[in-house]
Each structure stands twice: as structure tokens, then as C-alpha cells.
Amino acid sequence: MKKIITTPRGYICHICNISGLEIFSKYTDVLLCNWPFVFGIIPVPHAKKNIFIDSFNWSLKSGFIEEDASIHAAMYSFGVLDKKNIKDSILFPSKVPELMDLTTKQLLSFPVDKLKKNILNSCMTFSFPTAQKYVNGVYPIVDSVELLHHMFDVGAKIIQLRVKKNIQENIEQSIKKACQLSFKYPDSKLFINDHWKLAIDNGAFGIHLGQEDLLEADMTEINNSRLHLGLSSHSYWEVSRAIRYKPSYMACGPIFPTKAKKMPWATQGIQNLKYWTRVLDLPIVGIGGIGLSNLNKVKKSNCSGVSVISAISDSPDPRKSFNTLEYNWQK
Numbered sequence: 001m002k003k004i005i006t007t008p009r010g011y012i013c014h015i016c017n018i019s020g021l022e023i024f025s026k027y028t029d030v031l032l033c034n035w036p037f038v039f040g041i042i043p044v045p046h047a048k049k050n051i052f053i054d055s056f057n058w059s060l061k062s063g064f065i066e067e068d069a070s071i072h073a074a075m076y077s078f079g080v081l082d083k084k085n086i087k088d089s090i091l092f093p094s095k096v097p098e099l100m101d102l103t104t105k106q107l108l109s110f111p112v113d114k115l116k117k118n119i120l121n122s123c124m125t126f127s128f129p130t131a132q133k134y135v136n137g138v139y140p141i142v143d144s145v146e147l148l149h150h151m152f153d154v155g156a157k158i159i160q161l162r163v164k165k166n167i168q169e170n171i172e173q174s175i176k177k178a179c180q181l182s183f184k185y186p187d188s189k190l191f192i193n194d195h196w197k198l199a200i201d202n203g204a205f206g207i208h209l210g211q212e213d214l215l216e217a218d219m220t221e222i223n224n225s226r227l228h229l230g231l232s233s234h235s236y237w238e239v240s241r242a243i244r245y246k247p248s249y250m251a252c253g254p255i256f257p258t259k260a261k262k263m264p265w266a267t268q269g270i271q272n273l274k275y276w277t278r279v280l281d282l283p284i285v286g287i288g289g290i291g292l293s294n295l296n297k298v299k300k301s302n303c304s305g306v307s308v309i310s311a312i313s314d315s316p317d318p319r320k321s322f323n324t325l326e327y328n329w330q331k
Contacts, residue, residue, distance in 0.1 A: 001032070001112050004049045005056050005073075009066050010035040012056070012073070014049055018116050030119065033070045033099075034108070038237055040101040041119055042070065047077040055086045067237040071097060074240075093279055099240035101215065126219065128229040131206065131248035132283045134158040134189050135305040138326045139285055140312050141193070145177045147318060152185040154319045156326075160208055160230075160307070162193035172198060179204050191230055200225045206248060211238050219245065232287075234268065239276065251307055252276050254288020255298060258310070273301040292321075295328055305329075 005012040013032040030041040031052065044052075055076035059069035072090050074097035079089025107118050140151045141160040151159045161178045163171050175192055179202035182190035191206040192199035196217050199207045206228030209217060214231065222229060228248040233239045242250055254267050267288065277284045283304040290298055291311035298306055308325060315321035 001108075001115065005053060007060075007066055012052065012070060014052065015041075015112065015116065015119075016046065018043075018119060031070060031074060032102075033067070034105070035066050035070070038067045038070065038099065038101075038241075039105060040099050040241075042074045042097045042099055042240070044074045044077045044097065045081060047080060051077050051080055055089070058086050059090075064236070068235055071099070071236040071240050091275075096243060096279055097240050098244040099237060100244055101241065124220065126223050126245040128223070128246055128248045129226070130283065131158065131189075131228050131230065132304065135249050135283045135285050137305050137329050138322060139305050139307045140322060141287075141307050141309045142313060145174055145181065147313060148178055148190075149181060150318050151312075151322060152181065152188050154322050156188055156322060158189045158191065158305075160191040160193055162208075163195075171195060175199065175204075176202050178202075189228070191228070196222055200227060206230060208232070208251070211241065214241070214245075230285075233276075239280070243280065243282070247282065249283040249285055249304065250276070250280065251285045251287045252303075253286060253307075255286045256289025256294060258289040270297055270301055273298065273303055277301055277303045292325060292328065295325060299329060 001013050001015060003011045004014045011034055014029065015032055016029045018028060018030055027043040027045050029044050029046050031044055032041050052073040056069045056073040059072040075093045076086050076089040078094040082094045107115055110118065134157045137157060139158050140156055141162050142148050142151060143162055148159060148161055163174050175195055175198045178190060189205040191208045192204045193208045194213050196207045196209065204227065207222060208230040210232045230249050230251060231242040231245065231247045232251045233242045252268060252273055255269065255273055257267055273286050285305050285307050286298045286301065286303045287307035290306045290308055311325060312318045312321050
């Protein structure tokens with residue numbers, strides 16, 4: 001196993017001729033990435049190593065970190081098949097590659113043949129039902145059953161309950177009450193943030209996971225539950241990790257600065273939201289700092305919908321605020 005790219009933060013290996021699973025039917029090689037935020041593989045078409053090296057270096061010079069540069073390297077290998085240059089391969093990708101996390105770095109000490117076998121065993125396929133018909137408007141995220149009830153009453157098609165600051169017993173009771181309440185509003189769909197096991201046990205419509213939760217959750221059990229799945233993403237490598245699960249929708253952000261949640265990410269802006277809406281074949285939801293003052297700007301990105309938190313939860317009249325936002329989105 002030979003390293004083709006090395007930096008002080010980690011390295012990439014190019015492993016050729018992996019076969020045996022459906023996902024590798026077209027792409028026989030993988031890039032094995034070992035970075036602080038990513039340890040996993042990216043299936044790619046066979047290409048000369050300079051293809052990966054040139055695009056990786058171009059990405060670093062453009063200001064991206066190694067994790068994103070790895071995704072760009074894979075994008076260029078797909079683009080070469082369509083005779084695209086590095087920039088066009090990233091701006092107008094022939095394919096957005098899938099990043100598959102590996103569970104243990106002990107794999108790196110295996111002989112290549114044994115490593116290939118373990119990689120194949122790690123590559124279960126996933127697929128979740130689409131949420132396109134539900135995320136075509138304003139998607140409130142609330143932190144209490146009381147506020148959830150308000151959103152059900154005003155006819156929100158999709159609502160997320162995000163309970164964070166509470167003891168476990170209260171979280172369990174809140175999710176149980178929320179799911180029971182949702183059964184009375186069949187035209188509205190309830191997603192539970194983070195607490196995937198409680199969501200399954202209580203019959204929620206869907207689960208929303210952040211990237212850190214994605215690494216810890218039992219994705220096989222979630223997939224087998226047939227619930228809908230929403231995932232958050234903030235960068236190229238997070239998007240590539242997320243699309244590997246074929247989620248029901250993806251939330252991209254933060255689009256604008258937000259007080260709702262402390263995040264290490266720079267704001268993504270409208271241009272990035274437009275980009276992901278254009279290149280990804282699944283519903284995209286904008287999130288982060290979105291309110292009435294910038295709603296029309298977000299709408300012009302052609303994303304499926306918008307998640308709102310403070311614009312509703314901090315409002316003296318949450319019902320009126322939702323109705324105003326929804327009206328302006330749909331008009």
C-alpha cells in the first residue's frame with residue numbers, strides 16, 4: 001500500500017483493483033484517506049497518480065483543507081473521463097464521490113489483500129425514502145413539545161424536535177409525547193434530532209443526524225427501521241460522507257451567521273447553497289441564520305426548503321412568524 005500524497009496532517013494511499021460489491025462495479029480503485037477528520041475510502045475510477053496529486057495540490061492552494069482536497073482529487077478523476085480540467089471537475093462535477101468511513105486504523109497494518117477484504121465488508125449499501133414532498137417550504141426546528149404543538153396546529157408539513165439541554169428521563173418523555181402528538185396530525189411529519197433509538201421506538205416519521213452523530217449511530221438499525229433520514233453537512237467531505245447513506249434530505253449550512261448553535265464552520269453563503277442544490281440529486285435544505293429578511297435570497301438558490309430556528313422560537317408569536325415565512329416562501 002503506497003502513499004501518493006503526504007502532508008503533516010496525514011496521507012492518501014491509492015489502492016487498485018478492488019472488486020466484489022455493487023458500488024465498485026464501475027470504479028475499481030479507492031483512495032484511502034487518513035486525516036484528522038476523515039479515515040475512510042473513496043471509490044474512484046482507475047487513473048494515474050498525478051491526476052490525484054495535481055488536483056489535491058490545486059485544492060490546497062485554493063484554501064481548502066486536506067479532507068476537502070481529497071474529495072476534489074476524486075472529483076477530478078471522474079472529470080478526466082469527461083475531458084474536464086481540475087476547476088470544471090469541481091465546479092461542474094461528473095460525480096460527487098462517496099466517502100465511506102472505516103472503523104479502525106488497525107486496517108493499515110494489514111496486508112493489501114486482507115485490507116481489501118475488510119474494506120469490502122465495511123461497504124454496506126444504504127437507502128432512505130425521499131422527503132421531497134415534505135421539505136418544499138419552511139421547516140421549523142423546535143426545542144419543546146409546546147412549540148411543536150403550535151407548529152402542528154398551523155400546518156407545518158415537516159418539523160424537527162431538537163431537545164438538548166435536559167436530563168435523559170425528560171428527553172425520553174419529551175420525545176414520547178412529541179411522537180404521540182404527531183399521530184394526531186397525519187399531514188405533518190416529525191423528525192427527531194440525534195436521539196435515533198428513541199425516534200425508532202416511539203414511531204417518529206424521521207431522524208435527523210449531525211455528522212458527529214452519524215459516526216456513532218447504528219446506521220444499519222436506522223436503515224432497517226425504514227424511517228426517513230436527514231443529515232447535516234458543512235463541507236465537501238461531509239457532503240461526500242452524507243451522500244454515501246442516500247438520505248431523505250440534506251441540510252447545508254450555516255448559510256448566514258447564527259446564534260442557535262456554536263459551530264466551527266465558516267458561513268457557507270448563498271453561492272455554496274446554490275452549488276449543492278445544483279450538483280446533488282436529493283432535496284437540499286438551507287439552514288443557519290435564515291429569517292424573513294433574507295428568505296427571498298435563499299429561495300433564489302432553488303433549494304427545496306429552509307430550516308428555521310430563532311426566527312420562530314424567539315418570536316413573541318411563533319404561529320404568526322411561521323405563517324409569514326411560509327407565505328413568503330410559497331408566493
